[in-house]
Amino acid sequence: MAADDARKFILLVDDDIDITRLITRWLEREGYRVRCSANGHAALEALAADPLPDLVLLDILLPRTSGLNVLRRLRAGERTRDLPVVLMTSLASDKRQARRPAWRRRLHRQAAGRAQFP
Numbered sequence: 001m002a003a004d005d006a007r008k009f010i011l012l013v014d015d016d017i018d019i020t021r022l023i024t025r026w027l028e029r030e031g032y033r034v035r036c037s038a039n040g041h042a043a044l045e046a047l048a049a050d051p052l053p054d055l056v057l058l059d060i061l062l063p064r065t066s067g068l069n070v071l072r073r074l075r076a077g078e079r080t081r082d083l084p085v086v087l088m089t090s091l092a093s094d095k096r097q098a099r100r101p102a103w104r105r106r107l108h109r110q111a112a113g114r115a116q117f118p
Contacts, residue, residue, distance in 0.1 A: 009055075012037070055084045058088065
């Protein structure tokens with residue numbers, strides 16, 4: 001990335017290579033710079049470096065460290081506290097799946113910090 005590149009910079013964090021390629025293609029076509037991370041640890045390493053992105057697109061279900069855990073760490077850090085983050089998931093990609101009480105309970109517990117996704 002050139003230091004004088006004025007395009008908005010987005011960090012895309014998702015472990016699904018097909019989704020990553022598709023979203024990257026869309027964003028780059030719209031003129032954004034995109035950097036990708038495949039897991040929560042890689043995202044946190046990328047966010048420790050300069051420059052900070054203008055936006056983070058963060059998958060909730062990631063290997064090693066969940067997206068919600070990454071978000072908690074971002075909000076706890078002074079440098080990243082105000083960084084805009086959009087949470088994404090393909091978990092509820094259809095309405096029938098979104099109505100499953102077990103998933104709702106699991107996501108609610110995860111959001112409250114009481115459970116960890118594998």
